[in-house]
Amino acid sequence: MSEKILLVEDRPSRQQIYSKNSGIDLKRFNILKNVCGGEEFHSVKGEITKEINYFDKFDILMFHRSALSTDERTMIINYADSNSKTLVFFSGGISATNIQKVGKSQLLTINSKDFYSENLKLFLENEGKEISELAFGTNWKLNQLTSAKEKLTLNILNFVNEKVELEMILDELSFPQWIKDEYFNIDSSEIDKEQLVSINKNFEAKIKELVG
Amino acid sequence: MKNIILVSDMMDNEYPLPDFFDKEKIATPNFDEEIDSAITNYLTNLNNKEISSITLPVNLSQNFLELSGIRVGHHIRLTKELKYRKVPLIFYGSLELETLAKISPLSSILFTPNVYYVNISRYSFEDIVKYINAISLSLNDFDFNKYLDFVRIEPPANYQSHHSVDNEIALIEWSKYLRCDNQIVEVKENLKNGLYFKYHSVLNPVESPETGTQFEITEKGNILLIDDEWEKGWKDFYNYFFHYSGQIWLDTLSIDFKSLSQTEIIQEAKNKIETFKPDVILLDLRLCDIDFEDELPSNKLTGIQILDIVKNINKGIQVIITTASNKVWNFEAAKKYGANGYIIKSGISNIKEDIKNLKTLIEEGLKRSSFLKIINQKLKAAIQCWDNYKIHQRRNLTDQMHDTLWHANLKLQIKDFLNNAFDTINNDEIQERFTISILLLYRVIEMLNEFFIVEEGTYFKKDISYKFDIDDQPVPRISFNTGNYNIETLSKGKTLSTKEKAYAIYHKYKNVTPKDLFKMINNLTEYRNKVAIHPDKRFKEESLEYLFENKFDDFKRIIVNHFNAVMNYVNSFN
Numbered sequence: 001m002s003e004k005i006l007l008v009e010d011r012p013s014r015q016q017i018y019s020k021n022s023g024i025d026l027k028r029f030n031i032l033k034n035v036c037g038g039e040e041f042h043s044v045k046g047e048i049t050k051e052i053n054y055f056d057k058f059d060i061l062m063f064h065r066s067a068l069s070t071d072e073r074t075m076i077i078n079y080a081d082s083n084s085k086t087l088v089f090f091s092g093g094i095s096a097t098n099i100q101k102v103g104k105s106q107l108l109t110i111n112s113k114d115f116y117s118e119n120l121k122l123f124l125e126n127e128g129k130e131i132s133e134l135a136f137g138t139n140w141k142l143n144q145l146t147s148a149k150e151k152l153t154l155n156i157l158n159f160v161n162e163k164v165e166l167e168m169i170l171d172e173l174s175f176p177q178w179i180k181d182e183y184f185n186i187d188s189s190e191i192d193k194e195q196l197v198s199i200n201k202n203f204e205a206k207i208k209e210l211v212g
Numbered sequence: 213m214k215n216i217i218l219v220s221d222m223m224d225n226e227y228p229l230p231d232f233f234d235k236e237k238i239a240t241p242n243f244d245e246e247i248d249s250a251i252t253n254y255l256t257n258l259n260n261k262e263i264s265s266i267t268l269p270v271n272l273s274q275n276f277l278e279l280s281g282i283r284v285g286h287h288i289r290l291t292k293e294l295k296y297r298k299v300p301l302i303f304y305g306s307l308e309l310e311t312l313a314k315i316s317p318l319s320s321i322l323f324t325p326n327v328y329y330v331n332i333s334r335y336s337f338e339d340i341v342k343y344i345n346a347i348s349l350s351l352n353d354f355d356f357n358k359y360l361d362f363v364r365i366e367p368p369a370n371y372q373s374h375h376s377v378d379n380e381i382a383l384i385e386w387s388k389y390l391r392c393d394n395q396i397v398e399v400k401e402n403l404k405n406g407l408y409f410k411y412h413s414v415l416n417p418v419e420s421p422e423t424g425t426q427f428e429i430t431e432k433g434n435i436l437l438i439d440d441e442w443e444k445g446w447k448d449f450y451n452y453f454f455h456y457s458g459q460i461w462l463d464t465l466s467i468d469f470k471s472l473s474q475t476e477i478i479q480e481a482k483n484k485i486e487t488f489k490p491d492v493i494l495l496d497l498r499l500c501d502i503d504f505e506d507e508l509p510s511n512k513l514t515g516i517q518i519l520d521i522v523k524n525i526n527k528g529i530q531v532i533i534t535t536a537s538n539k540v541w542n543f544e545a546a547k548k549y550g551a552n553g554y555i556i557k558s559g560i561s562n563i564k565e566d567i568k569n570l571k572t573l574i575e576e577g578l579k580r581s582s583f584l585k586i587i588n589q590k591l592k593a594a595i596q597c598w599d600n601y602k603i604h605q606r607r608n609l610t611d612q613m614h615d616t617l618w619h620a621n622l623k624l625q626i627k628d629f630l631n632n633a634f635d636t637i638n639n640d641e642i643q644e645r646f647t648i649s650i651l652l653l654y655r656v657i658e659m660l661n662e663f664f665i666v667e668e669g670t671y672f673k674k675d676i677s678y679k680f681d682i683d684d685q686p687v688p689r690i691s692f693n694t695g696n697y698n699i700e701t702l703s704k705g706k707t708l709s710t711k712e713k714a715y716a717i718y719h720k721y722k723n724v725t726p727k728d729l730f731k732m733i734n735n736l737t738e739y740r741n742k743v744a745i746h747p748d749k750r751f752k753e754e755s756l757e758y759l760f761e762n763k764f765d766d767f768k769r770i771i772v773n774h775f776n777a778v779m780n781y782v783n784s785f786n
Contacts, residue, residue, distance in 0.1 A: 011501070013470075013500055014501045018501075073243070074244075095247070095406055096247050096280075099273070100243070111369040114369050142277065146315075147275055153332050157336055208311060211314045
């Protein structure tokens, strides 16, 4: 399996301690290229200004934010934007987890301690398919479901038509595929307000189950 | 008066809302901007509006668990500068209140005074308008402590312990006191905008509107700062701290602490100490990530290991621990390893007192190191010399038990007495430490005399005589007369004083009578006979304790000479 996730860290001791505390053995993930301190760190960091296409081979780029200068951060963000790369900045100075859109892709900013946690293990075990796994760990489904419920509720509040095209509303609400599959598996191509309210109640029930 | 509603990223610009509301949206933070800074900047801009109520979603972004709306709510309550910080907050969301409470402790704001939650699965925005009209909007004041009783905001996860938080707060408060806080922009921003720091500041209000006056430290010397946060502002703080102290040379261990291992940091510190030769070191205890491990014993902290190295290099270098740790076991470890002062970086204590203590410790440290470093350096050389000296077997055993024991232990005891003499002057908990150390030094001369000179006969029978143990040759009297030392044969029954025995031994082994050394031995003897053995304070103004407090330059010259007398004497056995 090729290394499609790049992790660039300038503080080996921190990685070592946090990984130990979280019980993560980064070496066992073939999907991950872990550049941690030393010459290799400087070399990879240098590629941002020298040969940014170096990063083409990766899908996900994870950097210790403070290891990069403001200019380097801007360059890598622009690169991620143009090349649809998922970007992760972790740092001790980040106080709250935040996911933003960068073009068609996403930028996750996360505190270092939250980054080197069980979340990273889960994220790597699932080959980095879902960035919210890294952001919210085992609560990633809860995040998607609560977000979906919020959107759907706002939509219902403003629902004026008798019926709408199912595809249209799903497109508008941009639900993840698993939510579409599990909750919108209906025979008709149209959906009415009553059905949406019912689905919303199903969301609620599942959320309560997940929250415990 | 405006009733503001904040809309979330999940609502497009066209989303219909009652005209009752002034619609607002917090812009997504720039890629490089902290969310707390973005929120603070936004809320500060609202300060010029007359606001009656704020209606806001539980979350503002596309990811519900970020709960950024709730975060905004806490910012409104905790930002002291906001005129409208106590207005009614009406949160809207699609979950049950109980579910929200389970999702995050931040949701506790929903249970505090003047905060309302509307579940939009059941109620519309029009219902919210009716609700707002129904509640008394005069409720702009309430018992703020009830809000604080309900909420608990945790520090950002990277603050490995509360010490990291205290470190930053101390930096900003101390800098404010000295009016140099404009030099630490990053920390200032963090403390000004960070949600946790706002919470901390409300819980621990610091009464420090006053600022200190600049001062001058008149002592001189090299000061080394070893602090992993040196770049974050501590270097700037100390530069300013010593701004008017013209004889202070401040340097910093300017390494990238975060990228080095503990071993590398300790080695870098050792190199720096050996080249910069500091008189005082301001040393933090936690210097790398490993220091924040819960079960790390105090003696494994990087700061404690560096302290140990410093004291091995020269015990006279004064080390002031500057740490955010208030753990008693760390304090005990620092004391055990020889720290000379301990300042807790807290920021919530009395800042004026903290700064005053820091200044006093530095001044005292510089004063102490000005003689302790010199003495310790010579002491180490003298001990090394004594270690290398191959002591002969004592030939004359006039008193079987006494002589055997002396011979067996002399090497060890000379070292012990020299070390104890130093440790005594270095221990300011001993009231008459300087005088006691002189007695210990004097005893070193006596022990050497007793070993090298055999005394026969008794003082009372007036048949006393002296011979060198090494060859049984008689011991001459060496006395100072008309600018020179004269050597004369001693007639039987005449006694030799301690200093005369020392002169004779020196002459025996070196075949010279150095004036300077003999004068120093003479002065030491006089001090011992006049001041040290008269505790009735008859000679108080000649005591080293008095000179230390009142005539420091005289004190320094005299104490160094007293130590030199004994150390040079010991060095002669090489």
